[in-house]
Amino acid sequence: MAPSHEAAVTQISAAVRAFFTRRESFRVFHGSTNSTRPGHTGRVVDISALSNVLEIDQTSKTAVVEPNVPMDKLVQATLAHGLIPPVVMEFPGITVGGGFAGSAGESSSYKYGYFDQTVKGVEVVLASGEVVKASATEKPDLFKAAAGTAGTLGITTKLELGLIPAxxxxxxAYHPYSSVRETVEAVKRETENPENHYVDGILFSKTHGVVMTGKLTDEIPPSQKPQTFSGSWDPWFYLHAEKKSLQSRTSDPTVDHIPIAEYLFRYDRGGFWVGAEAFKYFGNMIPFNKFTRWFLDDFMHTRMLYRALQGSDMSFGTMVQDLSLPYDTAEAFIDYTDEQLGIWPLWLCPLRGVSPPTFHPFHQSEEGKPQPMLNIGLWGAASKDLSTFINQNRDLEARLKELGGRKVLYSHTYYTEDEFWALYDKKWYDGLRESYSATTLPSIYDKVHVDVDKVQNEQKERLGRSWISWLMTCWPFPGIMGIRNAIRSGDYLIHRQPSWTYWKMGSLLTAQKVDGKKVVPVTATTTTTATATRVEIGGS
Incomplete structure (x- = not known):
């Protein structure tokens, strides 16, 4: 590999070894755009330099990349070779490392599994500072466990990804349905159709659902224009899907031909539909229409939405959960969320079954065979009262367990430690932490659970500090602070000229002109540097 990678890993290894020798914990800094956590001054391992696509091999259909490479830069690099990752997370800023360390799935995951299941091997700096390689044949226990454990077994510094032809x-195609049951059944049925490459669904209400099935193709009818979603005047995808499904009610499914990268990142603008909550937050001050979505487009991409949420300190009061259930209990769970939370729309993403032990959601038959699951994206406003919000989450977790479901662990988790380990294999996990010298690192429970007492005490302290502190918790100041934080990040500049839109109309493999500018694809010997926000999905 490139000397710069080896030099960076040597430096990281030395820093980790020094902390290990002193038996000190540390945190990992992924990049300058991430907000920092208090209380870690002087105990940081900086891996922000690991942001490069190191190699793409067209013959073996593999890519060797560093963990801080975001999805948009990865797709840009692989498309230049006529290849794409089998599973691409729907937000451009999600990183390779974040997808591997978390449980990242998308509309192709019913076929290929979670993102980490498309990874062929990894390089890891253990907590002792030792640099090791792990794969299905080399340290397979570490390879299996590192996926989904939020970086609690070591620091992943390099990954080899499998690719497929683009x-x-x-x-x-947009298939409409008039009930929750029909929509859920249709999702499962479409995953069994070998002609489909992508399947997901949206439930707009209990009486309106749409299932979307995608097929890769190089052809487009002469009479049809490509449908795009990245332009400021383009529709948000979920609104477009709703319109298309209504058009399909009395006829065959309507069909779009979407440029491949536009499809992969179709939910970026509006962050599925969470961006609409920003309009609701400011009430009647900003109407929600095509003009205002165009005017505020800089703020409506997922990198900026994440920045605004972090800066507003409003993650408490907002339900951002991905819950995976067996197909036969999904309808009962949706009935529960409708009654208790009233959050719509809901995203439906089918997932291939996985075998335990794992921190991915899993479900087994009575014979112990892994079963496919349905992920339900539950994202929307919840109670603004902290105690009520905590109770809503606790009740949600209890109902999920009753129905045989499990959470994706990037989100707020309120389980007690006993409740958490009743769901996962603690003996397996602790054994790995001992074997790979990871006991000085925080455990996965330490990383994902919300310390309720600490959060409540911090809120009381903040409110009692001064009248100014109290005022800053009142509408609309948290929202204004979120906007300020998003602007200061500068992430809107990334979306003004997204590299992956270069393949909207032209060939995948030849230089072309887009908007009057010549675009030259990345060559096999090019090292592509990726500088972008890291959006974590349970990453370290």
Whole structure:
């Protein structure tokens, strides 16, 4: 590999070894755009330099990348070789490392599994400072466990990804349904159709659902224009899907031909539909229409939405959960969330079954065979009262367990330690931490659970500090602070000229002109540097 990578890993290894010798814990700094956590001054291992696509091999259909490479830069690099990752997380700023360390799934995960299941091997700096390689044949226990354990077994510094041939378009069909049961059944049925490459669904209400099936193709009818979603005047995808499904009610499914990268990141603008909550937050001050979505487009991409949420300190009061259930209990769970929370729309993402032990959601048959699951994206406003919000989450976790479901662990988790380890294999996990010298690192429970007492005490302290502190918790100041934080990040500049839109209309493999500018694809010997926000999905 490139000397710069080896030099960076040597430096990281030395820093980790020094902390290990002193038996000190530390945190990992992924990049300058991440907000820092208090109380870690002087105990930081900086891996922000690991942000490069190191190699793409067209013959073996693999890519060797560093962990801080975001999805948009990865797709840009692989498309230049006529290839794409089998599973691409729907937000451009999610990183390779974040997807591997978390439980990242998308509309192709019913076929290929979670993102980490497309990874062929990894390089890891253990907590002792030792640099090791792990794969299905070399340290397979570490390789299996590192996926989904939020970086609690070591620092992943390099990954080898499998790739598949790309096509220019995804032919996407919108199938409407008039009930939750029909929609859920249709999702499962479409995953069994070998002609489909992508399947996901949206429930807009209990009486309106749409299932979207995608097929890779290089052809587009002469009479049809490609449908895009990245432009400021383009529709947000979920609004477009709703419109298309209504058009399909009395006829065959309507069909779009979407340039491949536009499909992969179709939910970026509006962050699925969470961006609409920003309009609701400011009430009647900002109407929600095509003009205002165009005018505020800089703020409506997921990198900026994440920045605004972090800066507003409003993650408490907002339900951001991905819950995976067996297909036969999904409807009962949706009935529960409708009654208790009233959050719509809901995202439906089918997932391939996985075998325990794992921190991915899993479900087994009576014979112990892994079963496919349905992920339900539950994202929307919840109670603004902290105690009520905590109780809503606790009740949600209890109902999920009753129905045989499990959470994706990037989100707020309120389980007690006993409740958490009743769901996962603690003996397996603790054994790995001992074997790979990881006991000085925080455990996965330490990383994912919300310390309720600490949060409540911090809120009381903040409110009692001064009248100014109290005022800053009142509408609309948290929202204004969130906007300020998003602007200061500068992330809107990334979305003004997204590299992956270069493949909207032209060939995947040849230089072309887009908007009057010549675009030259990345060559096999090019090292592509990726500088972008790290959006974590349970990452370290």
């Amino acid at each position: 096509c220019r378009f995804v032919k996407l």
